[in-house]
Amino acid sequence: MGIFPPPQRVWWNQPIEKSEVMWITIAFIWALVMFFMMPYWHLVGEQNLSNEAYKIKPEVYAEKVETWAAKYTVREEGDTGIPVVRPPAGSDVYMLGRLWEWWPVLELEKGQSYRFHLSSLDWMHGWSLLPENINIQVHPNYEMIFTVKPTSSGEFGVICNEFCGIGHHTMVGKIHVVDK
Amino acid sequence: MAEFRTCPDTGFKIDLNADKLIKWNAVTAVVFLLIGGLFGLLVALTRWPAVHLLDADLFYLALTAHGLDVLLVWCIFFEIALLYFTSAILLNARMVFPKIAWIGYWMMLIGALITNVAVLRGDSSVMFTSYPPMMAAQDFYLGIILFAVGALLGCLVFFATLHVARKEKTYEGSIPLVTFGAMTAAIIAVFTILSGAIILVPTWFWSLGLLSHIDTIMYRVIWWGMGHSSQQVNVAAQIACWYAIAAILFGAKPLSEKVSRTAFLLYILFLQLASAHHLLVDPGLSSEYKIFNTSYALYLAVLGSMIHGLTVPGAIEAAQRKKGLNKGLFEWLTKAPWGNPVFAGMALSVVLFGFLGGISGVMMGTEQLNLITHNTIYVPGHFHGTVVVGTTLTFMAISYWIVPTLWQKELVFPGLAKWQPYLFGIGMGLAATFMMGAGTLGVPRRHWDMTFADSAMGFDFPAAANLMMGLNGVAAVMGSIGAAIFILNMVGTILWGKAKVPAAAAPAEEAPAEPNVTGAATSYGSAGTMEVPGTFVLAMIFLVSFVLYYFVNWKYLSSVWGLS
Numbered sequence: 008m009g010i011f012p013p014p015q016r017v018w019w020n021q022p023i024e025k026s027e028v029m030w031i032t033i034a035f036i037w038a039l040v041m042f043f044m045m046p047y048w049h050l051v052g053e054q055n056l057s058n059e060a061y062k063i064k065p066e067v068y069a070e071k072v073e074t075w076a077a078k079y080t081v082r083e084e085g086d087t088g089i090p091v092v093r094p095p096a097g098s099d100v101y102m103l104g105r106l107w108e109w110w111p112v113l114e115l116e117k118g119q120s121y122r123f124h125l126s127s128l129d130w131m132h133g134w135s136l137l138p139e140n141i142n143i144q145v146h147p148n149y150e151m152i153f154t155v156k157p158t159s160s161g162e163f164g165v166i167c168n169e170f171c172g173i174g175h176h177t178m179v180g181k182i183h184v185v186d187k
Numbered sequence: 188m189a190e191f192r193t194c195p196d197t198g199f200k201i202d203l204n205a206d207k208l209i210k211w212n213a214v215t216a217v218v219f220l221l222i223g224g225l226f227g228l229l230v231a232l233t234r235w236p237a238v239h240l241l242d243a244d245l246f247y248l249a250l251t252a253h254g255l256d257v258l259l260v261w262c263i264f265f266e267i268a269l270l271y272f273t274s275a276i277l278l279n280a281r282m283v284f285p286k287i288a289w290i291g292y293w294m295m296l297i298g299a300l301i302t303n304v305a306v307l308r309g310d311s312s313v314m315f316t317s318y319p320p321m322m323a324a325q326d327f328y329l330g331i332i333l334f335a336v337g338a339l340l341g342c343l344v345f346f347a348t349l350h351v352a353r354k355e356k357t358y359e360g361s362i363p364l365v366t367f368g369a370m371t372a373a374i375i376a377v378f379t380i381l382s383g384a385i386i387l388v389p390t391w392f393w394s395l396g397l398l399s400h401i402d403t404i405m406y407r408v409i410w411w412g413m414g415h416s417s418q419q420v421n422v423a424a425q426i427a428c429w430y431a432i433a434a435i436l437f438g439a440k441p442l443s444e445k446v447s448r449t450a451f452l453l454y455i456l457f458l459q460l461a462s463a464h465h466l467l468v469d470p471g472l473s474s475e476y477k478i479f480n481t482s483y484a485l486y487l488a489v490l491g492s493m494i495h496g497l498t499v500p501g502a503i504e505a506a507q508r509k510k511g512l513n514k515g516l517f518e519w520l521t522k523a524p525w526g527n528p529v530f531a532g533m534a535l536s537v538v539l540f541g542f543l544g545g546i547s548g549v550m551m552g553t554e555q556l557n558l559i560t561h562n563t564i565y566v567p568g569h570f571h572g573t574v575v576v577g578t579t580l581t582f583m584a585i586s587y588w589i590v591p592t593l594w595q596k597e598l599v600f601p602g603l604a605k606w607q608p609y610l611f612g613i614g615m616g617l618a619a620t621f622m623m624g625a626g627t628l629g630v631p632r633r634h635w636d637m638t639f640a641d642s643a644m645g646f647d648f649p650a651a652a653n654l655m656m657g658l659n660g661v662a663a664v665m666g667s668i669g670a671a672i673f674i675l676n677m678v679g680t681i682l683w684g685k686a687k688v689p690a691a692a693a694p695a696e697e698a699p700a701e702p703n704v705t706g707a708a709t710s711y712g713s714a715g716t717m718e719v720p721g722t723f724v725l726a727m728i729f730l731v732s733f734v735l736y737y738f739v740n741w742k743y744l745s746s747v748w749g750l751s
Contacts, residue, residue, distance in 0.1 A: 008440050009364040009430035009447075009502075010277055016360040018444040026723045027446055027497065033730065034493040038486035041737065045478045045554045048741075053749040054555055060470035087643045108643075120749070130321050131403060133562040133631070137646055139747045140629040142561040144469045146403045147320060151470035156749030164646030166639070168562035168631030170314050172321065173243055176636040179644045 056143070057153040065128040065147055072101040072124075076111045084112045084181060091183070099124060100155075102165075102180070104132035104145050106172060109165045109180025116187045117160040126150040133169030136182070142168060157184040189281035195687075196592050204285035205275035208292065209268045210593060212341075213586070214681065215296060216264035220579070221674050222303075223256025228667045231618065235660025236638065236653045243635040247312040250633060252303065254315030258574060259334070259417070260299045265582050266372060266424045267291070267341040272589070273369035273427065274345050278362065280352030288344040294337030302330030314633060316410065319390065319401040328391035332384070339380045342373045364441050364448065365434070368427025371451040375459045376420045382412030404471055411462035418570070419458040421578040422492070423451065425536070428585045429499045432533045435588060436524065439506035442719065447498050453491035457483040464548075467557035474554060481552050489549055496541050497726045501719040508718075516721040532584025532608035536577050539616045543572030546733050547623055556740050559747065562633075564656075565626020571619040575666075580612050583673050590677055596684030603672050611669025617662035625655040627743075 015021065049055050080090040093114040094100050100121045103110050105128040115121060125134060127147040134143040139159075143151070167178035190203045226249045232240040233249075241249060275282040282288070304326070305311040311323035349370065352358065362370070386409040392398045430447070433439040441447045463480035466472055483489065500520075507519030524530045547569040551560040560566065591598055598604055630637055630652050637656065639645040 008434040008438060010434045011363050012358050012360045013364075013444045018361065021443060021445060023443045023446055024718050026501070026719050027442055027494075030497045030723065030726055031446070031490075031494060034490050037493075037730065037734070038490050041489075041549065041553070042478075042482050042485045044741070045474075045482070048555050049474065052555060052745065053751070054558060054744050054747060055474075055751055056468055056555070056558060057751060058471065058473055084644070089643070112644075131318050135562065135629060135631060136748075137629040138649070140559050140563065140627070141747055141750070142468060142558060142563060142629075144466075144561065146470060148402075149404065149470045154749075154751045156751075158748050164644075166629075166631060166646055168634065169318075170247065170321075170633040173247070175247075176243065176634050176639065177642040179639050179642040179646050181644050 053156075057151075059153065060149050060151040062148060063126060063150040065126070068103060068126045068150055069128055072103045072110070075099070075101050080111070081114065094121070096187070097121065101125075102134075103128055104134065104167065104171075104178070105129050107167070107174035107178035109134070109167070109178065112181045112183070114183040114185060115155075115157050117157050117184050118187065120154050120156045122152055123155040124150055124152050130171045131169050132167050132171050132178070135166045135168040137164040137166060139163065144169065157182075160184040160186050191281075194276075194592065195595065199276050200279040201593075202275045202280070202282045204288075205271050205282040206593065208282070208285065208288050209271045209276075209589075211292060212264050212268035212271070213589070215292075216261050216268065216582075217586075217674055217677050219256050219260040219264060219299065220670065223253055223258075223261055224667060224670045224674075226250070226253035226256065228663060229253075231660050231663030231667075233635065234637075235657050237657055238660060239636075244309065244312070246635045247314075247633075248306060248309055251312050251314050252306045255302060255306065255331075256299075257579070258315060259331075260295075262421050262574070262578060262582075263334075263338050263417075264295065266376070266420060267295070267338065269424055269428070270341060270345040270369055270373055271348075273363075273366045273431075274348040274352065277366050278349070278352040278358050280348060280355065280357040282344070283347040283351045284344050287340050291337040291340030291344065294340065295334045296337075298330045298333030298335070298337060300330070301326050301333065305330060316414065317390070318410075319393070319403055319406050322394055325391060325394040328387055328394055332387050332391060335380045335383050335387070338376065342376050342380075345369070345373050361444075364444060365427045365431045367448055368423055368430060368451055371454050372420045372423035372427065374455050375416055375423060378459050379413050379416040379420060382409055382416065386410050386413065404466075404469060407466055407469060408462060408472075411465045415462045415464060416459045418573065419454060419488075421574060422458070423454055425540070425578045425581040426451075426492075426495045426499070428581045429495070429533055429537060430502070432529055432585060432588070433499055433502045433506070436527070436530055437503050437506040439502035442498050442501050442505060446494060450491040450494040450498070453487050453494075456487070458488035458491070460484065461488070461552075464552040464557075467552075467554050468561045477554050481554060481557075486549070489545075492541075492545060493726075496537065496545075496729065497719075497722060499537060500725065501722040504719045504722045516724055519721060526605050528587045528604045528608050529584050531605075532580050532587070532612065535608055535612035535616075536580040536584065539580070539612060539619075540573060540577030541729055542732065543616055543619050543623075544569060544577050545573070546736055547572055549733075550737055550740050553737075553740075556744055558750070559740070559744055560626060562631060563626035564622045564630045564632045564634075567632050568619045568622030568624075568626055571615060571622065575615045576612055576619060580608065580615075583611065584608060586673075586677060590680055591684070591687065594681055594684065595687045596680050597687055598676060599679035599684050600672070600676050604676050607669055607672045607676070609669075611666050611673065614662050614664075614666030614669050618659050618666055621655045621659035621662060625652050625659065628652040628655075630656065 165180035311327040
């Protein structure tokens with residue numbers, strides 16, 4: 008019984024019952040399958056987050072994004088006053104998180120790959136692209152760069168899913184994906 | 188000199204110091220379950236779109252308090268009680284350093300109160316995780332540090348008691364499996380608390396203005412060394428309780444001491460390794476680190492859990508078959524005492540922990556699959572599947588045995604107790620399921636308004652997401668009623684319960700087997716015969732569900748935008 012010392016003092020060389028041996032074997036094989044799925048997906052999968060990142064001061068990042076946005080702004084998003092930025096297909100795109108917005112709005116082309124830069128100017132934020140449901144943790148002082156290839160077109164929301172204060176639930180941005 | 192009494196039900200020799208400490212820690216735990224549970228109910232009612240109960244500031248306050256009071260305070264107070272129970276009582280030993288145990292108790296209580304006051308004041312709504320650069324009031328961190336040091340003292344008393352019991356030969360041979368499981372929990376707890384100290388002490392200095400900067404990635408790596416490992420303490424403690432309940436109710440012997448202990452050993456070696464589950468989509472960490480860490484090397488800790496998942500019900504099956512419940516695959520199970528809350532709570536928690544908490548945890552802890560779950564409400568769905576319907580339900584189940592036995596009182600509402608595990612387990616199990624469902628649609632966690640009404644741009648979730656958050660609210664109400672019945676039963680029994688009439692009063696089914704019962708269940712060395720076919724079939728059903736669910740999510744991942 009589990010609440011008493013084992014009745015046989017030498018319990019560690021007792022044979023193991025058959026169903027236990029079978030189960031342990033099966034479970035271990037399954038564990039290996041799950042482990043190797045991750046490197047396997049790095050080789051063949053289309054969805055692997057790059058780990059490229061650089062330390063950067065928030066004000067430096069802000070300036071970089073603003074300069075870039077000024078260059079490629081094509082219009083404003085409705086009456087929000089927020090610029091819609093459409094960079095050349097396949098180029099670098101930037102987004103920043105701050106209390107409480109994702110800035111600017113982007114317009115991308117379907118099927119093109121972009122080098123996507125992401126950082127926060129203040130607190131931690133959670134970049135959540137909907138309805139795709141791609142979620143990335145955004146830190147201040149770190150600029151992360153990954154390649155994004157939109158495979159569907161339409162209007163996508165970017166919400167914040169890391170708590171960032173009282174206005175957290177108002178933090179919504181947008182990405183348009185257009186067919187070429 | 189330690190004084191003892193003899194337990195009339197079990198024959199255990201009980202050190203009066205241990206007796207008192209177990210009672211105080213357990214009662215305090217239940218009080219915090221009540222407080223934290225109430226906050227949880229408020230959170231669920233706010234996230235129910237049609238109800239949307241609290242204002243934003245109060246919602247974030249309640250959510251911070253909910254996490255702290257149940258995830259940390261309830262679980263750890265109860266675990267300290269379990270540590271004293273599995274050391275002093277199960278080993279018939281004297282408790283070493285009771286004064287230090289009391290200092291630990293008061294540090295934990297005062298620390299918990301300090302942090303609660305800081306949160307309720309409204310200036311520390313930083314969530315349980317308190318990620319910088321968002322800063323809480325300094326006493327928020329101070330309270331947690333005090334609490335952790337108190338818990339560390341409890342662990343030290345446990346280890347000292349084990350050591351002295353061995354030296355004074357209060358038992359023969361090796362420590363019981365349940366004590367071994369508790370020791371696993373305590374070892375992981377020490378690691379957990381040290382990780383917590385490494386990160387929270389500097390964070391406290393930072394809040395006092397003594398440090399200028401806390402690196403956010405460093406914080407998350409080390410904080411989760413505490414945050415994730417603390418959940419492994421819960422898992423180890425809960426599984427020790429499963430073995431204890433199997434032994435107490437059925438006289439079940441482990442199928443193999445070697446296998447079960449090795450599975451606990453896998454926890455010590457690999458389970459606490461992991462913290463990267465929370466960092467899989469963070470910048471600046473390599474994929475090699477992420478894969479190795481998130482998989483506990485080669486999923487060796489998951490292997491440990493899958494072993495316990497077979498051996499706990501397997502031990503019960505073997506014991507039941509020995510008693511003659513041998514018909515077909517499942518007579519041992521259908522004729523189990525489903526009306527006894529000790530068994531019902533434990534059985535439900537084995538199933539729900541495995542299917543809801545276990546499978547989802549491995550899925551979202553996969554490096555790439557985390558992209559489609561990180562910080563969505565899938566995550567709370569997962570950990571309500573582990574900590575609520577796993578750990579909390581198990582602790583409730585064993586309380587139905589510990590409280591009447593230790594206090595020597597009859598349960599005040601035995602009729603309600605019969606239903607309680609089902610109400611709580613199924614209610615919270617559904618809540619976990621609906622949260623996971625909403626998470627797959629991208630509904631965020633820790634979020635006051637998924638309609639984004641105050642936002643300049645807005646985003647519309649599909650109706651199904653709103654529906655599931657509503658159903659989550661309904662299920663949480665059901666679970667809360669279950670929790671309330673549990674608390675009422677425990678507090679009522681302790682305060683107004685009728686004294687047990689010695690010996691004869693022990694209800695037949697729940698009567699713990701006499702300590703001298705040996706060989707009740709199964710003999711070793713029966714390799715060659717399939718001794719637990721029913722459990723094996725159940726385990727295979729679990730495995731098939733696991734495999735299917737795992738690959739369904741890969742399929743889902745393969746359909747989203749390309750990332751590289």
